Amino acid sequence: MRRRDETGAAAKAVEARRLVKVYEGRRDRQVRALDGVDLTSGQGEYLVLLGPSGCGKTTLLRTIAGLEQPTEGEVYIGGRLVNGLPPRVRQVAMVLQSYALYPHKTVRNNIEFPLKAENVPRHLRERKVRWAADLLDIADLLGHRPRQLSGGERQRVALARALVREPAVFLLDEPLSGLDAKLRAATRDELKRFQRQVGTATIYVTHDQEEAMGLGDRVAVLDAGRLRQVGTPRDIYDEPADTFVATFVGSPPMNLVQRGDRLVGFRPEHLLPAENVAYDSRVTMPLRIERMEYLSGDRHVYGSVTRIGQETRVIARLPATVITPLTVGETHEFAVPTDRLRFFDAEYGTRTAPVRIGG
Amino acid sequence: MPADAGQRARFADREGFLAWAFLLPTIVYLTALVLAPFGLTVAFAFSRSTSEAPSYRFGGLRAFREIFGDHVFWRSLLDTLALTGVAIAAVVILGTVVANVLLADFRFRRTVRALVLLPWTTPVALSAISWRWLLGSPGSPVDRLLLHGDSPLARTPSAAVAVAAVQVWRLTPLAAVIVMAGLTSIPRGVWDAALLDGAGFWRRLLGVTIPLTLPVTAVAALVTAAVTFADMGVVRVLTGGGPRDSTQVLPVLAYLRGVEGGDIGTGAATALFLFPLFVAGVFVVLRVMRRGS
Amino acid sequence: MxxxxxxxxxxxxxxxxxxxxxxxxxxxxxxxxxxxxxxxxxxxxxxxxxxxxxxxxxxxxTEHVRFLFHSTPFATFVLNTLIVGGLVVAVTLALALPAAYALSRLNRAWGTRVAVAILIVSLVPSPLLFLSLSRVVATLGMADSIWSLVLVYPTVTVPVSVWLLAGFLRAVPVDIEEQAMVDGHSRLGAFVRVVAPSILPGVAAVVVLTFTLAAGEFTYALTFVWSGARMPVSTGLAARLGDGDPMLWRSVQSGAVFVALPLALACGLFLDRFVAALASGSQTD
Structure with missing residues (x-):
């Protein structure tokens, strides 16, 4: 029934229009945490907000949740304007970075709390708690208190608490940052599977590009309160909209070489010894090798290139299949396929049309 | 010389030694000037010592027989208990309200905070003087309000109310500071979570805020009790125990008997009746600490 | 539909x-x-x-204020309070700072027990002590002198200060202390050169609190000091109070304000710090 009512807005779970959030900082300094953000997330979509710390991604999430009110602009959830509405009527569920479990309540009471707030009758409450606990595999923890749980278990309890409200959208604020590396990988996998299972639109905030690229149907890259690019992980990686996205995403980051009023960009894995680049259309450049690292079978070659532009330090990532012998101190001819080159305005950093480079 | 330096370094590095060396002065001082005098007070309560003949003479239960026959003692005991009870209840409630106000964001917050501290930072005798002037002197606002000279401090129920009110006025800021500490130590995320979970004001208050601040509220109540039942400044300056001993409390009575009256024995015996209250306080402290850990 | x-x-x-x-x-x-x-x-x-x-x-x-300073010993009372307060602050820090350090850093099995004992001592009501302490003071020849107050007031201020300072010290990362020890200082040296300076704001807060407590104490001041010119301001003004003389009332009244405002302002400056110290104390225990 509810689903059908929303058919008019079916494609959009959350929409933010020209959102601006200004904080009054110390000594009357104003901080523009959000500076005109337009963003739409689709039904059932996994949208990841990616950006360095302080870029405004958490503010954006909190504004959507209703924990902050925007200075300007509108937020729509399920097609309805929700500005001025408190979080509880917005049909959102949020998992905070700290999980924010109520320390004095048992796991069961934690999960039950939002249902009690909605005055759900007892037998229904019990059934829902059981359902969420089974789904997240925490049924045997229901009697424990948060301080007796491990980080991963706390996270699942927080998820269960968010889940029982059957929200229109899940908002997750760096839910993996409190876990150790090993657990993080496993939980990432679980989160994705869980979201597929419930099918609820999810907005996920992180500063970790691996998480973003791995989880997101689409990724929105934010910097300094502005949206830099929104697209599939593949778009973000292959077709960065500007130099910020190009260098923020990818490890090691994209190489940028200045050539006149342009920056020529290419990924480290596309810069290979010339004899390994069999394309007809390619750009070659001499690379003076300064240092090499062996990482998981790959060779990372650090050095500086000339000819295609100003002399610039770059990184080349050679897969194990490239067996060309290289030694530190020598200068070797490297090449990049022409269709792998990206061009940016040297002054503004924005993407520009390709330029012909000879050689 | 180098050997000497090495010796000193080793000495200063030994943790056990340092811990003792650092704690010992405090322990010795507190033992000498709190525990020993406390024992002495107990001893005095079973003595016939007076300020003319201060050397110890055992007197058995003489002092107790004397104070039990004194209706002012019973009156004071009752007043002390009632005053402490009323002060705890009022101070905890008002302190919680004030703490929430002081933590909210508003203009002139710094000014308001400094003003709110006035009652607690001002020496008790001075603020009691101010209140006495305000309530009981000719030409004061209250005097003009009442249109006749009979001061509220000179009549029976109102004098006791005034004592309790000044005590509450004085201790609410202290309780507010303690409760503020409890409120700020709750992680911010928990508030957000309660909002997101759709809890309304009352549910947030009863389901989250009060349970989480309960330990610190207990501390505030305890401090209030400890200060109230031991205080003699307010009663001494505001009413002097009157009218007709109706606002007398144990500490002031102990002072009147033991110092002004010169009968150290009865003074000590009177003061000793504060001991059960002290023990109750200690019991609460231990309970709160055990629950906290 | x-x-x-x-x-x-x-x-x-x-x-x-x-x-x-x-x-x-x-x-x-x-x-x-x-x-x-x-x-x-x-x-x-x-x-x-x-x-x-x-x-x-x-x-x-300004007649009443002039009367207060010229015709009453108000200035003397204030001076007495300043002397007592200053000395009590010094004694309190000397005792409480090392004790707080021992409790917060040098982990001993009995550390918690000592901390609780000190807390309990701070709850012992002064009426249980003043009769015996007045004997002690008399025996030491300090009766009717402000030295008696300097001797006794730290029983009130030391336990509180130990607890606050231990809270501040717990907030200092152990790393910087260990760094100092690696850099060649002894544990004592690390405390003096690195730890103590880093809690200076906290120490300032404790100084203000200790002074406020010393200035406000009433019971001991009333019991131990009875000569007019030796009294601190807390008992002095009350003792000087003549009933019914509106002239004196108003002067005494302005005196109360002169004492109250600076104390409240000083404490107001450190309010956030007190709150933080209490909060950290309630969290770690």
Missing amino acids: NGLAARTAAREMDRQRRLATLQHVLLRATVYAGAVITALICAAPFLWGLVSAFADGSSPT
């Missing part, structure tokens, strides 16, 4: 929005009203004191 449902939903949204706005406005109004009422009640006697001290009928006057 669909349109009707949508319209009903929209109306419900509008209602919720108005409700939320109303709640917000009410909350702000409550906060401001609460702040104003609280501030007024707290400051009431002092405001009245100021008014009556400087106003005579409708014309302003």
Whole structure:
């Protein structure tokens, strides 16, 4: 029934229009945490907000949740304007970075709390708690208190608490940052599977590009309160909209070489010894090798290139299949396929049309 | 010389030694000037010592027989208990309200905070003087309000109310500071979570805020009790125990008997009746600490 | 059907929005009203004191204040309080700082027990002690002198200060201390050169609190010191109070304000720090 009512807005779970959030900082300094953000997330979509710390991604999430009110602009959830509405009527569920479990309540009471707030009758409450606990595999923890749980278990309890409200959208604020590396990988996998299972639109905030690229149907890259690019992980990686996205995403980051009023960009894995680049259309450049690292079978070659532009330090990532012998101190001819080159305005950093480079 | 330096370094590095060396002065001082005098007070309560003949003479239960026959003692005991009870209840409630106000964001917050501290930072005798002037002197606002000279401090129920009110006025800021500490130590995320979970004001208050601040509220109540039942400044300056001993409390009575009256024995015996209250306080402290850990 | 449902939903949204706005406005109004009422009640006697001290009928006057300084020993009382307060602060820091350090850093099995014992000592009511302490003071030849107060006041201030300072010390990362020890200082040296300076603001807060407690103490001051010129301000003004003389009342009143305001301002500066110390104490225990 509810689903059908929303058919008019079916494609959009959350929409933010020209959102601006200004904080009054110390000594009357104003901080523009959000500076005109337009963003739409689709039904059932996994949208990841990616950006360095302080870029405004958490503010954006909190504004959507209703924990902050925007200075300007509108937020729509399920097609309805929700500005001025408190979080509880917005049909959102949020998992905070700290999980924010109520320390004095048992796991069961934690999960039950939002249902009690909605005055759900007892037998229904019990059934829902059981359902969420089974789904997240925490049924045997229901009697424990948060301080007796491990980080991963706390996270699942927080998820269960968010889940029982059957929200229109899940908002997750760096839910993996409190876990150790090993657990993080496993939980990432679980989160994705869980979201597929419930099918609820999810907005996920992180500063970790691996998480973003791995989880997101689409990724929105934010910097300094502005949206830099929104697209599939593949778009973000292959077709960065500007130099910020190009260098923020990818490890090691994209190489940028200045050539006149342009920056020529290419990924480290596309810069290979010339004899390994069999394309007809390619750009070659001499690379003076300064240092090499062996990482998981790959060779990372650090050095500086000339000819295609100003002399610039770059990184080349050679897969194990490239067996060309290289030694530190020598200068070797490297090449990049022409269709792998990206061009940016040297002054503004924005993407520009390709330029012909000879050689 | 180098050997000497090495010796000193080793000495200063030994943790056990340092811990003792650092704690010992405090322990010795507190033992000498709190525990020993406390024992002495107990001893005095079973003595016939007076300020003319201060050397110890055992007197058995003489002092107790004397104070039990004194209706002012019973009156004071009752007043002390009632005053402490009323002060705890009022101070905890008002302190919680004030703490929430002081933590909210508003203009002139710094000014308001400094003003709110006035009652607690001002020496008790001075603020009691101010209140006495305000309530009981000719030409004061209250005097003009009442249109006749009979001061509220000179009549029976109102004098006791005034004592309790000044005590509450004085201790609410202290309780507010303690409760503020409890409120700020709750992680911010928990508030957000309660909002997101759709809890309304009352549910947030009863389901989250009060349970989480309960330990610190207990501390505030305890401090209030400890200060109230031991205080003699307010009663001494505001009413002097009157009218007709109706606002007398144990500490002031102990002072009147033991110092002004010169009968150290009865003074000590009177003061000793504060001991059960002290023990109750200690019991609460231990309970709160055990629950906290 | 669909349109009707949508319209009903929209109306419900509008209602919720108005409700939320109303709640917000009410909350702000409550906060401001609460702040104003609280501030007024707290400051009431002092405001009245100021008014009556400087106003005579409708014309302003400094007569009462001049009377306070020239014809009463108010200045002497204040000086006595300053001397006692300063010395008590010194004694308190000398005792409490090392003790707090021992409790917060040097983990011993009995550390917690000592901490609890010190806390309990701070609850011992002064009426249980003043009779015996007056004997002690008399035996030491300090009767009717401010030295008796310097001797006894730290029983009140040391336990509180130990607890506050231990809270501040716990907030200092152990790393910087260990760094200092790696850099060649002994544990004692690390404390003096690295730890103590980094809690200076906390120490300042404790200084203000200790001074305030010493200035406000009444029971011991009343019992141990009885000669007019030797009294501190807390008992001196009350003792000087003649009943019924409006002239003296007003002077005494202005004296109370002169003492109250600086203390409140000083404590106000450190309010956030007290709150932080108490909060950290309640979290780690």
